[in-house]
Amino acid sequence: MSARSDELIGQATYAVGRALTAGAADAVASASWGRSLDFAWREGKLEKVQENTSRSLGIAVYVDGRYSTHGTNDLDPARLTAFIREAVALTRALEPDPFRKIPDPALYEGRSDVDLDLIDPSLVTLSREERLAICARIEERARAHEDVISATSGIADGHGISARVSSNGFSGSRERTSLWYGAEVTMREGETKRPEAYRWVGGLHRDGLPSPDEVGDEALRRCVTRIGAGKVPSVRTTMVIDREAAAGFIGRIFGAMSARAIQQKRSFLAGKKGERIASDVLTLRDDPFVVRGMGSRHYDGEGIAAKRRTIVEGGILQSYYVDTYYGRKLEWEPTSGSASNILFQHGEEGRDELLTAADSGIYVESWLGGNANPTTGDFSFGVRGRLIEGGSLGAPVSEMNVTGNYLDILQHLAAVGNDPVPWSAFRAPTLAFEDVQFSGT
Numbered sequence: 001m002s003a004r005s006d007e008l009i010g011q012a013t014y015a016v017g018r019a020l021t022a023g024a025a026d027a028v029a030s031a032s033w034g035r036s037l038d039f040a041w042r043e044g045k046l047e048k049v050q051e052n053t054s055r056s057l058g059i060a061v062y063v064d065g066r067y068s069t070h071g072t073n074d075l076d077p078a079r080l081t082a083f084i085r086e087a088v089a090l091t092r093a094l095e096p097d098p099f100r101k102i103p104d105p106a107l108y109e110g111r112s113d114v115d116l117d118l119i120d121p122s123l124v125t126l127s128r129e130e131r132l133a134i135c136a137r138i139e140e141r142a143r144a145h146e147d148v149i150s151a152t153s154g155i156a157d158g159h160g161i162s163a164r165v166s167s168n169g170f171s172g173s174r175e176r177t178s179l180w181y182g183a184e185v186t187m188r189e190g191e192t193k194r195p196e197a198y199r200w201v202g203g204l205h206r207d208g209l210p211s212p213d214e215v216g217d218e219a220l221r222r223c224v225t226r227i228g229a230g231k232v233p234s235v236r237t238t239m240v241i242d243r244e245a246a247a248g249f250i251g252r253i254f255g256a257m258s259a260r261a262i263q264q265k266r267s268f269l270a271g272k273k274g275e276r277i278a279s280d281v282l283t284l285r286d287d288p289f290v291v292r293g294m295g296s297r298h299y300d301g302e303g304i305a306a307k308r309r310t311i312v313e314g315g316i317l318q319s320y321y322v323d324t325y326y327g328r329k330l331e332w333e334p335t336s337g338s339a340s341n342i343l344f345q346h347g348e349e350g351r352d353e354l355l356t357a358a359d360s361g362i363y364v365e366s367w368l369g370g371n372a373n374p375t376t377g378d379f380s381f382g383v384r385g386r387l388i389e390g391g392s393l394g395a396p397v398s399e400m401n402v403t404g405n406y407l408d409i410l411q412h413l414a415a416v417g418n419d420p421v422p423w424s425a426f427r428a429p430t431l432a433f434e435d436v437q438f439s440g441t
Contacts, residue, residue, distance in 0.1 A: 178203070
């Protein structure tokens with residue numbers, strides 16, 4: 001544990017003590033520190049630098065069957081004591097809520113101490129010169145076409161530490177670093193059209209990421225392939241979703257898996273546990289112990305000890321996300337109120353093999369807005385991508401819509417690729433769906 005982690009633990013412990021002295025029955029405090037630095041590079045020079053350093057403390061107090069949360073950036077002991085005293089006094093004026101109780105300490109037990117490797121020391125000391133060199137290299141590669149109008153590259157890194165202490169025995173801290181870099185590219189197409197594309201990659205560690213050259217090349221390639229994009233006739237066909245777009249599609253169903261949505265009758269998955277919600281090729285696992293995983297953790301936002309869980313097995317819904325509050329309302333055992341790393345059970349084929357198997361259809365590279373209704377499962381998304389012609393990528397398409405209902409379309413999931421996105425907490429691979437409705441001309 002670092003000296004700063006010890007300091008944050010101390011601040012959270014102090015806050016809990018002050019809350020109990022002021023009359024709270026229980027309290028949970030979280031103290032955090034963070035630093036981030038963003039560079040934007042354009043036309044061969046540094047365009048913007050933004051640096052943020054923050055400290056904060058949040059506290060939840062339980063007073064006479066009442067509950068409230070409060071936050072402050074002023075950590076001076078005298079002013080913090082007064083702040084917490086007032087918070088306890090204000091809480092006494094609220095209506096009682098019998099379901100608001102501090103988590104059962106039994107939920108803290110069994111916390112893993114496995115090394116998740118969430119800190120890259122080289123990012124803490126990353127120099128200005130290194131940042132500028134990465135930005136310059138990405139922009140150079142992204143501009144390597146005569147029709148490029150503009151290319152803006154950037155790099156962002158961060159370092160954060162948080163600590164959590166409760167009055168009923170929880171104490172823990174976590175620390176992580178992160179690095180992201182990429183570019184946005186705009187090209188000239190005729191007199192009026194200006195196709196755009198971007199490419200950003202990131203992770204908790206620098207090593208293992210694509211090189212700046214690869215990132216700049218990919219940003220440019222994506223922009224070039226969008227030249228000539230337009231609508232095609234409406235069609236019901238195969239949809240293959242790029243792995244970087246798949247998370248945005250499948251991830252929408254997770255809101256309907258929460259106990260909160262179910263209790264409030266805003267979930268199309270209510271009552272579906274143990275039932276088929278997708279084809280048998282869909283298996284999703286929540287794994288908080290992925291080494292260097294973006295969502296990895298030893299405990300969740302309530303201090304519940306992290307555990308591996310199966311969410312969907314062979315298309316059958318196995319588990320919901322249940323926090324302590326809505327778990328009490330539903331009389332369900334808590335699991336966790338939020339996801340960590342979502343892993344797909346992979347198929348044996350990559351993107352190119354899935355395109356070959358599809359033969360014809362539409363390859364979705366990104367979404368152009370849209371919405372999904374967590375209560376009904378209905379969705380409608382704008383699509384940007386390519387035609388699939390003869391098993392290969394063909395002409396670009398844009399401004400089309402894909403519509404349907406999740407309980408229907410998930411039954412049409414035909415194949416799961418073997419190429420998950422390595423830098424995402426939602427590690428989606430390429431996905432192929434059969435018999436999907438697209439609206440175009």
